[in-house]
Amino acid sequence: MSQEHTSEFKVKDIWRVFWVLAGITAIEFVVALAIPESVMPKPFKVGLYLVLTILKAFYIVAYFMHLKFERINLIYSILLPIVFIAWVIAALIYESNYWLLLGGE
Amino acid sequence: MSAAQTISSESNSTARLWGGGVEPFGASYGKLMMWFFLLSDAFTFSALLLAYAALRFSAASWPLPDEVFSAIPLIHGKFPLVFVGIMTFILIASSVTMVLAVEAGHRGARKEVVKWMIYTIIGGLMFLGCQAWEWTHLHHDGAWWGSNPFQNADGTPGMVNFTNLFFTITGFHGFHVFSGVVINIIITIMTATGVFDRRGTYETIEKVGLYWHFVDLVWVFVFTLFYLI
Numbered sequence: 001m002s003q004e005h006t007s008e009f010k011v012k013d014i015w016r017v018f019w020v021l022a023g024i025t026a027i028e029f030v031v032a033l034a035i036p037e038s039v040m041p042k043p044f045k046v047g048l049y050l051v052l053t054i055l056k057a058f059y060i061v062a063y064f065m066h067l068k069f070e071r072i073n074l075i076y077s078i079l080l081p082i083v084f085i086a087w088v089i090a091a092l093i094y095e096s097n098y099w100l101l102l103g104g105e
Numbered sequence: 106m107s108a109a110q111t112i113s114s115e116s117n118s119t120a121r122l123w124g125g126g127v128e129p130f131g132a133s134y135g136k137l138m139m140w141f142f143l144l145s146d147a148f149t150f151s152a153l154l155l156a157y158a159a160l161r162f163s164a165a166s167w168p169l170p171d172e173v174f175s176a177i178p179l180i181h182g183k184f185p186l187v188f189v190g191i192m193t194f195i196l197i198a199s200s201v202t203m204v205l206a207v208e209a210g211h212r213g214a215r216k217e218v219v220k221w222m223i224y225t226i227i228g229g230l231m232f233l234g235c236q237a238w239e240w241t242h243l244h245h246d247g248a249w250w251g252s253n254p255f256q257n258a259d260g261t262p263g264m265v266n267f268t269n270l271f272f273t274i275t276g277f278h279g280f281h282v283f284s285g286v287v288i289n290i291i292i293t294i295m296t297a298t299g300v301f302d303r304r305g306t307y308e309t310i311e312k313v314g315l316y317w318h319f320v321d322l323v324w325v326f327v328f329t330l331f332y333l334i
Binding site: 010011014015017018021022025028029032033046049050052053056057060061064065070071073074077078081082084085088089092093095096097099100103 | 131132147148155158162165197314318325329333
């Protein structure tokens, strides 16, 4: 199933992914430089940056690193351990909020 | 690879796939190990970046990236994000030339592989040059491990955490880029001397390509976390 897709990712698609990545970066620039924080508050901007970053990561891993076209067990072997990173993010947000409360007298 | 395909089309049973003689993941040993290495490297970078995120989140205030990273070579004035934008563009472009080298390798087009690999190496060297300039500039401003001349956004003196984390993380990433350039040079020479033609496969280009894209991937996160937020 996954093998026959390999040949379908051609030079044209490589450049399409390049323009997607360049476009997302351009959007990040516009948000950072052209939109004042009175229009778009900082927490909203940060959320948007993170969504766009994960979108870029998806394009790099799926197409440039070709993971989307690998066999399903290889895809899961790489993606499932990322759950641990999500756990560390959750743990550290909780913990750093506590540090903030400790130091913020 | 073809043996694995034949078997999976005949029967999908686990015994056939894991009974030996085929590649259960549909990828060679070397490629699989490169993926697992990159996964472990992803954990290392995550640890660094999340330590940064936690320390920043727990700080009452933090220097503004638009103020700190606003210089570009030769021109005076404040241009927030412009220089790092160029660096990001260079790295994405060198990732594209790497994919094109891998694609040429699939067709066994030796000269094209060499051409795209040389572009990739140039991209990597340009990125390292930009980073060297940025570090030098920040060092002239008095920023280094253990010293932070930049004020926080609220006007209070900045913590050394800021510069320590910046130089450690971009340094570790830069070291990855440097290693990538060295490996790229080695495989370009191997391609040019016909090693992969004699071997009958250009898979080494693919494996090194995975590493190079990973370096680009990490930069995407460094860019967002240090320069945008």
